[in-house]
Structure formats: C-alpha cells, structure tokens
Amino acid sequence: MSRARDGREVRPTGRLTTMATLGYLALQAGKTVTALRAASRAPAAVEPSTEAIARVVVVQPILSGDPGLEDALRDNLLSLGGARFVWLVDEDDAEAQRVVERIGPAPRLEVRLCPPAPDGVNPKLAKLQPALDDCADDEVLLVLDDDTRLPRASLGALLGGLERATLATGLPAYLPGRTPWARLVEQFVDNNAALTYLPMAPVTINGMCWAMRVADLRAIGGFTPILRNLTDDLAVAGAVQRRGGTICQTASPQWITTTVESPGHYVRLMHRWMLFANLLLRRQPPGTVAAISVLHGIHPNLLWAVLAGSVRTRRPGPLVALLGGRWVLLQVVHRRVYGRSLHAPLPSLVSELLQPAHLGHGAVQRTIRWRTRTYRVRSDDDFSPVR
Known part of the structure; x- marks a missing residue:
C-alpha cells in the first residue's frame, strides 16, 4: 500500500x-x-419521391402474440403510403388472420397465407422466398418486422444507402415499454445499437429492417440458398458479402415496440439474442x-x-x-x-x-x-x- x-x-x-x-x-x-x-457520413434521412416509394415492396412476416401488432401494422400503412405491402401470415395463426382482417383492405396491400415451414427450415425465410418470386426486377424489397415502425424519412435513408451498396440496413430503437422487463430490453437496445452497428464495418445486418434491390437479391439466389440458416440476418449478410456485395449501415432509426410481460419472457428474449450473438462470433x-x-x-x-x-x-x-x-x-x-x-x-x-x-x-x-x-x-x- x-x-x-x-x-x-x-x-x-x-x-x-x-x-x-x-x-x-x-x-x-x-x-x-x-x-x-x-x-x-451515413445516407441522409429524407422523404423519398413518389416514384421511388412506388417501387418499394414492404414485406412483413406476421406472427400473433404481441398486443401492439395491429397498431404497428396500421402505422406502417400510413407512414409508407404509396409502397406496395405484402403481409405473410401463417395458415395456422388464427389470431394474426383476425388482426389483418380488422385492418381491412388497403391500397396496394396483399395478405398471403403461408403453410408451415418444413423441419430445419427458417420459417421467416420460407415466407420471404415466394414473396420475392412475385416481385419485379426494378423493385426494392424491404423486409420489415411486424413490431417495427419505419418513418418515411428513414425509408429515404435506406434508399439512399442502396445508391452506395448492395444492401442497406436500419438502426433499431425501442419506444418506451409498459413493464420493467420491457424497459430492460428497451435500454439494452437503445444504449448499444448505435455504438455497436455504427463504429465497425458491418459484419451482419439488423434483421428487423433491411432493403435490397430485387435484381441484386435474385443474383445471389434469393433466399433459397440460406433457407436452413436459423439467423436470417447473419445469413443474408453472409450471402451478400460472399458474392462481393457491400452493406450500408444507415443511421436513421426505425422504432420498435415489443410487449415483455414477465421476467421469463425477458430472459427468453435476451437468451435468444445472445445465442445468435454467439453464432455470429463463430463465423x-x-x-x-x-x-x-x-x-x-x-x-x-x-x-x-x-x-x-x-x-x-x-x-x-x-x-x-x-x-x-x-x-x-x-x-x-x-x-x-x-x-x-x-x-x-x-x-x-x-x-x-x-x-x-x-x-x-x-x-x-x-x-x-x-x-x-x-x-x-x-x-x-x-x-x-x-x-
């Protein structure tokens, strides 16, 4: 001493x-x-032109279980008006079907019922491939989670990112939750996302929100080569980079609301994210x-x-x-x-x-x-x- x-x-x-x-x-x-x-240095958050947003196909795999699902879907229909929407709902998810029925018909909205994915196949990617098959080469595929709200200006940043790179991905941020467990999840993301995604060259993407030109996605085989990968975000990023493509990490947020009702739900959610992080590090x-x-x-x-x-x-x-x-x-x-x-x-x-x-x-x-x-x-x- x-x-x-x-x-x-x-x-x-x-x-x-x-x-x-x-x-x-x-x-x-x-x-x-x-x-x-x-x-x-990231692409600016700007309002996209009417012509640009008309070429965007917003594809959302939908699962029931979150009380905020209906509000999130409605908000995106309003904020991204002019884009084409494809909602992918499981055939055996009666509650999700009731949610989309309550929202009702909307301009340029298509609801598809999807059969169960075979064992060993990523259920999200299995839904996305048929939706990609029906897109035109000059369109932009925007994959957006069902609990995620994308501001119109943040869509403009993603489209700006596609002028620089093969794929553009968003920056997640959580809206305040109702429970202490939701606040813990919210703070984990809000205090780490910008400091994790922005400082380093992208090694993966934010799977909650990313965009890619349809022609470029088809050039790497679409989702078919990666259907048996559990972590769809890491699989998509790897497929792009293996073919010499590049990823643009935007700095414009999309807003997420997820209901976390109990300590068990919180532990399961964090466990899944950390297991995925371990899979990322292995590669x-x-x-x-x-x-x-x-x-x-x-x-x-x-x-x-x-x-x-x-x-x-x-x-x-x-x-x-x-x-x-x-x-x-x-x-x-x-x-x-x-x-x-x-x-x-x-x-x-x-x-x-x-x-x-x-x-x-x-x-x-x-x-x-x-x-x-x-x-x-x-x-x-x-x-x-x-x-």
Whole structure:
C-alpha cells in the first residue's frame, strides 16, 4: 500500500477501481466519437419521391402474440403510403388472420397465407422466398418486422444507402415499454445499437429492417440458398458479402415496440439474442472477434469492477464519475442519432450489469423459444423444432 498526500493509505483495490473507471469511460468515449463520425457520413434521412416509394415492396412476416401488432401494422400503412405491402401470415395463426382482417383492405396491400415451414427450415425465410418470386426486377424489397415502425424519412435513408451498396440496413430503437422487463430490453437496445452497428464495418445486418434491390437479391439466389440458416440476418449478410456485395449501415432509426410481460419472457428474449450473438462470433476471423470483444464485451465487466470496488473501499467517487460520464455520452449519442434522449438511468444500469449473465446463458443453453416455436440449436444451419 502507498499513501496519498493527505496521509491516507491508497489500497490496491482503490487504484484498480480508478483504472477500471478510466478504462470504461475511455472505451465509451472512443465508441461515441467513432459512431458519430459514421452517422455524419451515413445516407441522409429524407422523404423519398413518389416514384421511388412506388417501387418499394414492404414485406412483413406476421406472427400473433404481441398486443401492439395491429397498431404497428396500421402505422406502417400510413407512414409508407404509396409502397406496395405484402403481409405473410401463417395458415395456422388464427389470431394474426383476425388482426389483418380488422385492418381491412388497403391500397396496394396483399395478405398471403403461408403453410408451415418444413423441419430445419427458417420459417421467416420460407415466407420471404415466394414473396420475392412475385416481385419485379426494378423493385426494392424491404423486409420489415411486424413490431417495427419505419418513418418515411428513414425509408429515404435506406434508399439512399442502396445508391452506395448492395444492401442497406436500419438502426433499431425501442419506444418506451409498459413493464420493467420491457424497459430492460428497451435500454439494452437503445444504449448499444448505435455504438455497436455504427463504429465497425458491418459484419451482419439488423434483421428487423433491411432493403435490397430485387435484381441484386435474385443474383445471389434469393433466399433459397440460406433457407436452413436459423439467423436470417447473419445469413443474408453472409450471402451478400460472399458474392462481393457491400452493406450500408444507415443511421436513421426505425422504432420498435415489443410487449415483455414477465421476467421469463425477458430472459427468453435476451437468451435468444445472445445465442445468435454467439453464432455470429463463430463465423468471424480472430481479429474481428477480438475487436468485438474489446468494444462490446468489456464494458459490463468494468462496470461490475467499479461497482464492487466502490462498495468495498466505501469510496463512491469512481462510481459516480463513471455513471455521470456514461450518462453524458449516451445523451450525446441519442440526441445526435435519434433526435431525443432514450436513456432511462436505472433500467439502463441494470440492463448493462445483467449482460454477462445473459451472454453466459446463451453460450451454454442451446434451446430457444421464438414466439410460438421452440428450437434446439446446434449451429446456425443445424436446428430442429422441439415438440
């Protein structure tokens, strides 16, 4: 032990806590600067022309189970008026069929009933391939999840991205949830999306919202070559890049609302996402794995170290400094990228502290629950339903 100038002993724990604080804030600041630079170079969020939006086919695979489903579907019909919509509903999903019937006929809207996907085939991709088959080569296919709202200007950014790259993908952001468990999911996405997707060259896409010219998608074989991949976003990104294509990560948000009613639902959702993250890392070269681990895996552990060190030494200063700096940096990112603050301090902190547990759960538990389906996952292209 050494002594400070005032004569107090400076314990090794205190020094380590201070170093962890500085490391956390340095990493967060570095990611913030890099993300904001990338955002400034991203395609602008602009209103697309009438002619451009008329060539967009909005394809939405629909599953019931979320109370906000009907509102989300209606909102997209209004905000993306002029585009052609194709809603893909399972034959055995009576509730989803009732939802789309309540919305009723709308201009340029087609509802398709889809048979169950065979075992070992990704049910989302199985729905998308027939929809692609009926598109014209000069159209743009926009894949949009059923709980996702895409502003018209964000669609303009995606179309601008297609002038630069083969595929353009959106940036997810969550609207405030009604339950504490929804707030934890919301803060996990809102505090990580911009700092994850923007700083690095794309290694995958945001599967909730992406667009591609139909001719380019057909040139890589459509969805047929990747039907047996569980993670559709990683599979699409890989198919594009293997054929020499490029991905444009836009910095314009789409807004997501997902109902998370219980702790069990929250754990299942986070487990699925973390298992998919493990599958992503398996496909990356060592250098990329190391970069992702440093940029996105160290933060929660440093936060735990600062919290434990502050409690043990009874010196709250490092923790207060970390939380204050973290709040400022997240505010800067949110206001610049999303146009408003999305930060909820307590759920945000709890969400980050829980990340190591969720990552470990995803690494060891290979069975996932995906809405109405349960799968045993052995690898990205080797999974089977659990009955």
